[in-house]
Amino acid sequence: MIEPVYIFFLYVALGIIYCFKTTDFKHSAFIFFILVFWSLGLRTFNIGNDFLTYSSVLDLDWKYYLDIYYLREPLYWFSSKFLYEYVVHDKTYVFFLLDVIFFTTFLLFIKKNKLPEYLVFLFILFFPSILGIQNVYRQFLATFFIIYAIFNEDKSTLKSFIYLFVAFLLHGVAILFVPFIFLKQRKYLSTFFSFIILIAVYSVFGGDKSNSDTGDVNPAIYLLAMFLIFLGYALINNFKIKYKGNFFINSFFLGFILYSFSIFLMGSGQSKRVGMIVLLLNLFSLIVYLEKEYRNSIQNKVLIRILVFFFLTIITIVVPSSRNMLLGG
Secondary structure: OOOHHHHHHHHHHHHHHHHOOOOOOOOHHHHHHHHHHHHHHHHOOOOOOHHHHHHHHHOOOHHHHHOHHHHOOHHHHHHHHHHHHHOOOOHHHHHHHHHHHHHHHHHHHHHHOOOOOHHHHHHHHOHHHHHHHHOOHHHHHHHHHHHHHHHOOOOOHHHHHHHHHHHHHHOHHHHHHHHHHHHHOOOHHHHHHHHHHHHHHHHHHHOOOOOOOOOOOOHHHHHHHHHHHHHHHHHHOOOOOOOOOOHHHHHHHHHHHHHHHHHHHOOHHHHHHHHHHHHHHHHHHHHHHHHHHOOOOHHHHHHHHHHHHHHHHHHHHHOHHHHHHHHOO
């Protein structure tokens, strides 16, 4: 059994090496192995936080799954129960199999949309993902499909909403990210009205004031991380910020406003969940922007990749909650 912290530093080194790779995605089998090994290392090392609840729920009889709590977000609850009852009778390997299934969809998405391999490393090593895969698991799984809904290049509104519906079946917070789909499609009026409607409806009906925590992370940490990502973008562009048609900037401010509202409308645990998803969307939109902006300047692109990768993984080490999860604390 290898402690996750050692795998983390190994993957940081591999991720930096992949920052130098400027050819198309070709190492699918190796990257898949990387993801599987990461999951195996985490699942066999330590279990705690929300996973104690997830494990206990697997022992419930099927009739208890008819409770509204499980029916309103059925995809995770029923799939995990099915795996436990009919595929593997080991709770650790239920979570491992779910990891593998969702990592496979992630790898296929990255390859289909011609995104660079180092993004895979950066995504799994960034602190919101560490907190997600080790704690708020349903939300972490939903985040994959929120990303697919927003960043798929098919330009199909129907497909985007199908992805988001799958995310919603995993975790209800996914509904708050409908405006990002319209924003990506530059439907700004729809973005505005959908945001207003969702915030109004959620403040009345959806805010259960959940305080189930995501780890000992002050909500200000998420705001600080957002600010640092924005500052990095500004530095790369010499503080010449273009707003028109710039999805990174527009989604950054939309995410910032959404997270700010969530702090006031939801419990601390729920607002942190929103902050974690927003940060991963910031990460994706930043990488997509940088890859497009520097596609014809290989030397600058590699340098910026390394700086972004190093900076964001350092945040994971600095944040106490993600650091403790890597150490098994």
